[in-house]
Amino acid sequence: MSSIALDSVGLRFADGTRGLDNIDLTIADGEFVALVGPSGSGKTTLLRTIAGFIAPTNGGIRIGGELVAGDKTFVQPEHRRLGMVFQQHAIWPHWDVAGNVGYSLKLAKQPRAARAARVAEVLELVGLAGMEKRNPATLSGGQRQRVALARALATAPRALLLDEALSALDEPLRARLRLELRTLTRAMGLTVVHVTHDRDEALALADRVVVLDHGRIQQAGTPEQLVTEPSQPFVARFLSDATVIPGKIVDQCFTAAAHVLRLSSDEIDGNHVNGCGSIAILPGDIRLHPAAGAGPHGIVVSSLFGREGSDVVVCWDGIDFRCLVPGRRPAVGEKFSIEIAHALYYPDDTTRSSERPSAELSVSPRAEESETMAKEPMQKRAR
Numbered sequence: 001m002s003s004i005a006l007d008s009v010g011l012r013f014a015d016g017t018r019g020l021d022n023i024d025l026t027i028a029d030g031e032f033v034a035l036v037g038p039s040g041s042g043k044t045t046l047l048r049t050i051a052g053f054i055a056p057t058n059g060g061i062r063i064g065g066e067l068v069a070g071d072k073t074f075v076q077p078e079h080r081r082l083g084m085v086f087q088q089h090a091i092w093p094h095w096d097v098a099g100n101v102g103y104s105l106k107l108a109k110q111p112r113a114a115r116a117a118r119v120a121e122v123l124e125l126v127g128l129a130g131m132e133k134r135n136p137a138t139l140s141g142g143q144r145q146r147v148a149l150a151r152a153l154a155t156a157p158r159a160l161l162l163d164e165a166l167s168a169l170d171e172p173l174r175a176r177l178r179l180e181l182r183t184l185t186r187a188m189g190l191t192v193v194h195v196t197h198d199r200d201e202a203l204a205l206a207d208r209v210v211v212l213d214h215g216r217i218q219q220a221g222t223p224e225q226l227v228t229e230p231s232q233p234f235v236a237r238f239l240s241d242a243t244v245i246p247g248k249i250v251d252q253c254f255t256a257a258a259h260v261l262r263l264s265s266d267e268i269d270g271n272h273v274n275g276c277g278s279i280a281i282l283p284g285d286i287r288l289h290p291a292a293g294a295g296p297h298g299i300v301v302s303s304l305f306g307r308e309g310s311d312v313v314v315c316w317d318g319i320d321f322r323c324l325v326p327g328r329r330p331a332v333g334e335k336f337s338i339e340i341a342h343a344l345y346y347p348d349d350t351t352r353s354s355e356r357p358s359a360e361l362s363v364s365p366r367a368e369e370s371e372t373m374a375k376e377p378m379q380k381r382a383r
């Protein structure tokens with residue numbers, strides 16, 4: 001087992017595309033880290049760079065203290081002693097399960113008896129005891145993925161790299177394998193880097209989640225930190241479906257740009273210096289109240305059932321507010337006034353211009369169909 005340390009790692013592809021930008025990340029021995037981010041954010045590139053399939057153009061990578069990339073050093077993937085599992089069950093169909101799992105042991109010239117013992121041991125670990133002679137074609141998707149995991153574990157890797165390893169599986173099998181994977185890696189004290197597009201999976205499994213965008217780390221922290229203290233609007237929106245609204249602070253109050261929303265300093269966290277910035281409102285911090293009379297209100301444009309509460313989108317004055325609503329599920333078309341219980345404020349220096357949302361970005365396609373909203377300024381609640 002080993003730590004993985006990336007020091008100012010950068011990567012530019014041959015066509016000039018920047019794949020990774022100044023990545024500083026230390027993954028502790030035995031830590032389970034999930035890499036998340038939008039499509040094209042650099043998750044797979046980062047994993048493949050750690051694995052050694054891609055050489056960084058800047059910076060250095062150490063695994064267990066050993067320099068594997070940088071400073072004119074490059075250790076080939078097969079010599080990094082890492083296990084990898086991909087989304088596709090990369091199982092050789094013409095070999096039985098034992099042949100698949102024991103392949104790298106054979107390459108390492110281990111004697112037949114030692115190989116058989118190790119194969120039996122890892123098959124037991126992944127819940128496939130006694131399946132050595134099975135033809136992969138007769139296995140279920142979940143069993144094939146367990147074979148891939150057993151193969152990755154067979155050589156006692158220093159760390160396990162998972163690239164969407166569970167994504168091809170259907171629920172509830174996926175949820176079960178997710179739990180088993182976590183239990184197994186914890187029991188083995190394995191260092192794990194897990195790339196996933198599934199935010200909930202990342203938050204549920206990882207000791208630490210790293211959010212990437214444009215090849216850069218936007219935030220790294222425990223699941224709790226990322227959800228309750230997102231460092232920037234992008235993270236709040238990406239991980240927690242926060243509604244992000246640009247505006248400015250004047251005299252401690254937030255005034256939304258191109259929207260009637262006003263919030264007082266009691267309702268916003270963050271640095272309240274006068275100037276431009278954005279607020280991020282988490283779905284659980286919005287309360288819906290039945291609209292009274294002709295005052296400002298929004299209209300429900302989507303309402304999905306959820307275990308923790310309904311996932312409701314209310315279009316108010318051209319902006320879609322994503323809300324978590326406990327109790328009765330609101331109906332599409334219902335009118336509500338919106339109360340913002342709490343919002344996070346980010347001055348523009350924490351909101352890079354490329355990430356700064358425009359009000360237009362949040363406009364619901366159905367907004368034009370909804371009734372014209374009254375546009376009176378509000379303090380806390382619009383009625």
Ligand SMILES: Nc1ncnc2c1ncn2[C@@H]1O[C@H](COP(=O)(O)OP(=O)(O)OP(=O)(O)O)[C@@H](O)[C@H]1O
Nearest residue numbers: 013015017019038039040041042043044045046197
């Ligand atoms: N060989 C390559 N040459 C040029 N650009 C590349 C190459 N491989 C990846 N990229 C680009 O690098 C960026 C990061 O890609 P990467 O596959 O790491 O993203 P990702 O976060 O894993 O995305 P997804 O979730 O869609 O798999 C993308 O813009 C991609 O187009």
